[in-house]
Amino acid sequence: GQQVMQIPQYQHVQEGEDFTTYCNSSTTLSNIQWYKQRPGGHPVFLIQLVKSGEVKKQKRLTFQFGEAKKNSSLHITATQTTDVGTYFCAGPLTGGYNKLIFGAGTRLAVHP
Amino acid sequence: GAVVSQHPSWVICKSGTSVKIECRSLDFQATTMFWYRQFPKQSLMLMATSNEGSKATYEQGVEKDKFLINHASLTLSTLTVTSAHPEDSSFYICSARERGTAYNQPQHFGDGTRLSIL
Numbered sequence: 001g002q003q004v005m006q007i008p009q010y011q012h013v014q015e016g017e018d019f020t021t022y023c024n025s026s027t028t029l030s031n032i033q034w035y036k037q038r039p040g041g042h043p044v045f046l047i048q049l050v051k052s053g054e055v056k057k058q059k060r061l062t063f064q065f066g067e068a069k070k071n072s073s074l075h076i077t078a079t080q081t082t083d084v085g086t087y088f089c090a091g092p093l094t095g096g097y098n099k100l101i102f103g104a105g106t107r108l109a110v111h112p
Numbered sequence: 113g114a115v116v117s118q119h120p121s122w123v124i125c126k127s128g129t130s131v132k133i134e135c136r137s138l139d140f141q142a143t144t145m146f147w148y149r150q151f152p153k154q155s156l157m158l159m160a161t162s163n164e165g166s167k168a169t170y171e172q173g174v175e176k177d178k179f180l181i182n183h184a185s186l187t188l189s190t191l192t193v194t195s196a197h198p199e200d201s202s203f204y205i206c207s208a209r210e211r212g213t214a215y216n217q218p219q220h221f222g223d224g225t226r227l228s229i230l
Contacts, residue, residue, distance in 0.1 A: 033218055035221075041223070041224075042205055042221040042222060042223050042224045043156065043205070043207075043221045044221070045218040045219070045220070045221075048217075048218055088155065088156070098144055098146075098161060098209070099146070099158055099161060100146075100158070100219065101158075102155045102156045102157075103155065104154070104155045105154075105155050107153070
């Protein structure tokens with residue numbers, strides 16, 4: 001069945017270091033969404049990418065959608081302790097137009 | 113805007129009890145809401161799609177008689193875990209998409225309900 005894979009599962013960084021999480025879909029996606037979930041919290045929508053090769057920035061966060069619309073990445077420059085949490089990518093389920101399929105998430109720990 | 117309220121946030125109860133969780137869209141209408149389950153340090157797994165005025169659609173492997181869903185209005189969906197057992201302990205999260213928005217628009221998540229069955 002359709003899968004969305006995300007790596008790494010877990011990453012420890014020192015504050016100020018960069019961080020990247022990668023998302024790979026088994027199928028072409030019409031769009032990809034990124035969510036952040038703080039420990040004990042609920043997922044919060046960050047951004048949606050729609051176009052092939054699209055790059056969007058939100059302050060220190062850079063989101064990229066691959067040319068084939070099957071992969072995506074989230075890069076954080078100069079991490080801060082407030083970046084701690086789990087980052088999920090999610091794409092629409094093929095044939096289930098309303099539904100999202102989530103990647104496993106990348107848990108980011110930032111040490112001061 | 114686009115706030116989803118989920119209640120209760122935490123439930124501890126005895127095995128065999130039925131537990132009802134409410135999901136409300138506070139400032140928008142939602143014809144479709146989604147119920148997810150999340151185990152510790154794992155991803156969100158879609159359980160079912162709740163449709164206003166009609167039956168919910170369940171994902172493969174989710175028992176519809178175990179997890180009863182009612183979407184009684186455009187702002188409220190409920191999930192009832194019937195005769196809950198310890199293996200039902202989990203974090204349950206609902207989400208909603210604003211009525212009239214395209215299917216590929218983002219979902220707004222509730223705060224989640226942490227269910228612990230003793």
